[in-house]
Amino acid sequence: MEKLFISRDSLKKLLDRLARNLNLVAPVKDPEGIIMFGPVADAGQVLLEYQNSTLPPKSFFFPQTERLFKFSYGQEGMALEDMCGSDKRVLFGVHPCDLKSILSLDPVFAGAYKDPYYINKRENSAIIGLACSNPSPGCFCATFGFGPDDGEGSDIMLTPSGKGFDADVLTDKGQEIVASYKDLFEKAGDSPRIAGETRLTVKKLDLTGIKELLDGNFELEYWNQVFEKCLGCGICTYVCPTCHCFDIYDSSKGGCDGERYRSWDSCMFTHFTMMAGGHNPRPSKKERVRNRFMHKLKYHIDRYGLAGCVGCGRCVKSCPVNIDIRRIISDLGEVSRNGQL
Ligand code: SF4
Numbered sequence: 172m173e174k175l176f177i178s179r180d181s182l183k184k185l186l187d188r189l190a191r192n193l194n195l196v197a198p199v200k201d202p203e204g205i206i207m208f209g210p211v212a213d214a215g216q217v218l219l220e221y222q223n224s225t226l227p228p229k230s231f232f233f234p235q236t237e238r239l240f241k242f243s244y245g246q247e248g249m250a251l252e253d254m255c256g257s258d259k260r261v262l263f264g265v266h267p268c269d270l271k272s273i274l275s276l277d278p279v280f281a282g283a284y285k286d287p288y289y290i291n292k293r294e295n296s297a298i299i300g301l302a303c304s305n306p307s308p309g310c311f312c313a314t315f316g317f318g319p320d321d322g323e324g325s326d327i328m329l330t331p332s333g334k335g336f337d338a339d340v341l342t343d344k345g346q347e348i349v350a351s352y353k354d355l356f357e358k359a360g361d362s363p364r365i366a367g368e369t370r371l372t373v374k375k376l377d378l379t380g381i382k383e384l385l386d387g388n389f390e391l392e393y394w395n396q397v398f399e400k401c402l403g404c405g406i407c408t409y410v411c412p413t414c415h416c417f418d419i420y421d422s423s424k425g426g427c428d429g430e431r432y433r434s435w436d437s438c439m440f441t442h443f444t445m446m447a448g449g450h451n452p453r454p455s456k457k458e459r460v461r462n463r464f465m466h467k468l469k470y471h472i473d474r475y476g477l478a479g480c481v482g483c484g485r486c487v488k489s490c491p492v493n494i495d496i497r498r499i500i501s502d503l504g505e506v507s508r509n510g511q512l
């Protein structure tokens with residue numbers, strides 16, 4: 172790893188040049204004040220300090236709706252036109268929780284099952300991470316063993332320091348960016364990084380015993396206390412950087428031509444697990460709410476050795492009836508210690 176420094180002025184120049192030479196995606200504020208990741212044309216649009224974006228940058232690897240291919244059926248049989256492919260892109264300003272969430276999606280789409288659409292976008296993207304200098308009150312990333320300055324998952328990690336940012340160059344893709352714009356980087360100085368203090372402000376919940384409790388208790392009485400107020404709106408899953416349920420469908424305007432699409436779906440919706448024969452293994456909200464939290468705190472760990480939650484707090488902010496994963500973690504901890512709440 173190479174440790175460099177980039178001043179605020181040089182960072183603006185870097186962003187201007189990246190926007191000119193490649194596709195630059197960064198956190199921006201829309202006219203209604205909502206913070207989102209989006210394509211930017213110059214550095215003036217880019218937020219260098221922000222609390223978590225309303226939606227995570229997940230959609231740049233796993234779009235909300237994606238056309239997979241076109242098909243047409245004629246005398247020669249079925250012809251397919253593959254829509255897989257993406258331009259080179261730099262994703263700038265990704266916070267540590269969103270970096271971890273991309274690492275959590277990797278084994279889903281690029282593990283035993285290779286998804287060429289996801290893999291193509293991952294390979295063609297470089298990620299510049301940005302340490303959080305002002306985590307929101309809902310953040311609890313420290314629970315999952317990292318903090319607001321953890322650069323794992325980025326190619327270059329920027330941490331505010333003095334009059335600019337320390338730039339830790341972590342991968343070959345990061346080295347390529349530095350080599351292309353080397354006039355803008357300098358040797359790392361010795362100004363203190365902000366993140367040491369910020370780390371202390373982030374909530375750390377105790378996960379002790381929870382995985383073991385869920386391993387041995389599928390029918391836990393506790394879920395009866397949680398599910399009733401859920402509206403089944405699915406917002407918690409749509410804002411989540413690690414959720415990855417999807418549906419695939421064909422669209423055709425008649426004749427023998429059409430297009431196949433993939434769109435985000437949600438395990439909180441009634442029909443998500445509905446079988447063709449009419450059986451639904453998760454028929455009520457109880458099973459669906461349980462599944463969501465079991466996935467975050469058990470199934471993803473079982474399958475990939477990674478937590479299915481990164482503590483970004485987005486679902487906490489968005490749930491209209493205040494179903495709060497932080498509360499659920501602390502309640503499950505209590506049940507694992509005392510057998511009940
Ligand atoms: S479950 Fe909630 S807190 Fe955890 S990663 Fe998803 S949105 Fe963030």
Ligand code: SF4
Binds near residue numbers: 400405407408493
């Ligand atoms: S956001 Fe809240 S109410 Fe909506 S599905 Fe998720 S837990 Fe249920």
